[in-house]
Amino acid sequence: MTATLVLLRHGESEWNALNLFTGWVDVPLSEKGRTEAARGGELLVEAGVLPDVVHTSLLRRAITTAHLALDAADRHWIDVRRSWRLNERHYGALQGKDKKQTLAEFGEEQFMLWRRSYDTPPPEIEQGAEFSQDGDPRYAALGGDMPRTECLKDVVARMLPYWEEAVVPDLRAGKVVLLAAHGNSLRALVKHLDGISDEAIAGLNIPTGIPLLYRLDDELRPVQPGGEYLDPQAAAAAAAAVANQGR
Numbered sequence: 001m002t003a004t005l006v007l008l009r010h011g012e013s014e015w016n017a018l019n020l021f022t023g024w025v026d027v028p029l030s031e032k033g034r035t036e037a038a039r040g041g042e043l044l045v046e047a048g049v050l051p052d053v054v055h056t057s058l059l060r061r062a063i064t065t066a067h068l069a070l071d072a073a074d075r076h077w078i079d080v081r082r083s084w085r086l087n088e089r090h091y092g093a094l095q096g097k098d099k100k101q102t103l104a105e106f107g108e109e110q111f112m113l114w115r116r117s118y119d120t121p122p123p124e125i126e127q128g129a130e131f132s133q134d135g136d137p138r139y140a141a142l143g144g145d146m147p148r149t150e151c152l153k154d155v156v157a158r159m160l161p162y163w164e165e166a167v168v169p170d171l172r173a174g175k176v177v178l179l180a181a182h183g184n185s186l187r188a189l190v191k192h193l194d195g196i197s198d199e200a201i202a203g204l205n206i207p208t209g210i211p212l213l214y215r216l217d218d219e220l221r222p223v224q225p226g227g228e229y230l231d232p233q234a235a236a237a238a239a240a241a242v243a244n245q246g247r
């Protein structure tokens with residue numbers, strides 16, 4: 001029996017539109033992002049893929065995207081689970097910084113190491129800094145374990161326990177799973193599903209608001225490597241735009 005998993009990166013956020021590093025800062029969708037999210041739901045209906053359960057991060061751009069997509073698909077009533085483990089990568093001291101200015105200040109090599117290397121995190125965010133999440137009640141249970149920065153390797157390590165404990169049981173139960181999350185938390189999951197190397201994952205970018213459908217075999221390996229975007233043309237153009245941010 002194949003399992004059905006749909007990955008959905010949130011629609012464009014206000015900070016995507018402004019070209020700012022976002023990470024754990026809880027910014028809303030832009031109007032364009034809201035439209036993308038609803039279109040994502042229509043694409044699900046057109047493909048005949050109707051989710052039974054939705055998993056989201058704790059950030060409103062993913063939560064709102066899931067809601068708008070499910071509303072458009074008339075599936076707004078399904079079970080929902082949320083976890084910080086699906087949050088965007090914590091971008092450390094870069095949170096709130098302009099990508100173009102950061103590229104100009106630190107140069108191409110450092111900029112790309114911070115954005116796309118597997119194991120080089122940005123500098124840590126300071127306690128109490130404007131864009132830190134210190135004191136945010138949704139992370140109270142994390143205590144001193146709340147990240148102050150993360151590289152993709154850190155995201156893989158904190159995302160996989162949630163995948164195994166919460167998402168895999170839903171897939172094994174035959175449920176169609178929608179997972180609404182973020183560019184880098186989804187890159188971490190795709191790396192795991194497709195067995196992408198630490199080097200090759202640098203070249204993978206995930207577009208906003210376009211459902212990525214995976215059919216998984218009994219070992220939860222993709223039947224079609226890389227899955228299938230429900231609007232492949234739009235996905236290719238939008239992924240190239242993500243890769244070029246800051247330029």
Ligand SMILES: O=C(O)[C@@H](CO)OP(=O)(O)O
Pocket residue numbers: 016020021022023088089091115183184242245
């Ligand atoms: O700013 C961020 O949090 C992420 C996603 O928008 O950006 P990037 O694609 O540069 O990792």
